[in-house]
Amino acid sequence: MDRKKALLKAFQRGHLLTLDNTMYRDWIEKFIIGETKGDIGSGDLTSKAVMRKNKKLKAAVVSRQSGIIAGLEEVILLYKRYRIKAIQKKKDGDRIRKGDRILDLEGEEKDLLKIERSALDLMQRMSGIATLTNKTIRAVKNKVQIAPTRKTQWRYLDKKSVFVGGGLTHRLALWESILIKDNHLKALKREGMKNPIEISLKRAWQHRKKANFIEIEVTEKEQAIKAATIFKKFSDIPCLIMLDNMPPKRIKATITRLKKLNLYSHVLLEASGGITPANEKKFARTGVDVISMGYLTHSSKALDIKQFIL
8 A cells, every 4th residue: 555645645635725616616715705794894993984085095014923824725715805905925835934925905994994803814824823833834844744633723724824834734624534433333332232343434435425434533552463364354435544542652563463464555544632742753663644633723823914005
């Protein structure tokens, strides 16, 4: 098995997160454009109350911090919806420095103020995640692939941010892949099943044509061996074992055992649970194929980006 090729097939969906993709564009229309409409409501009351004129002005979006820029495709669509012309000076994935101009804007003053916060929030969050992802990849020296989890309310935007930063997207949504977690195994036990790992994987196999990959979460070495033994019989779809909340030493021991049993080459291995910048290097040295980190999305800091009227 070509491990890298199989992992990319399973976990990389970043190419779908573009406005050229109808699914993604429709979601952006609902999540970003729709939410912005809700924020504005009947109009920006402050601007209506304070401003007597509404001149056409030029503005610039400038970085006040170094990092990786993300979210430009989405904010340009947002600006367009509010009659603001946006000219890119940078593109998604570019490394930017403090003082770099990201976008040039032109529009009516009230429109520029009306949409300012929504656009900046989007760029700041996405750029912060992209920057943290890129920093993590450099810290582990590309020894292992990096992916996010689904622990976010920003869904596709956070996944795209990780992708722009150089990471994998993992599962985009519940409908696209099979990931058997501990609660699924507990549900089988309540059905009276004595071998929940075996039963869950055999049932999952029946639905493989609808899935990008099949993965099962385990917490012990023997569970990993049992899952890998069953996966050895499968083919034509990436099969993964998530080593959940296992410390690096136990992960290493598990991989060593899988190799001795001639099971390693039939599965991909993911480490997940409690992985942060403080311990990411230890996990990167275990031999897993990918590390998934909720930290990338729930603990990233927004990149400092500002809009200036020229």
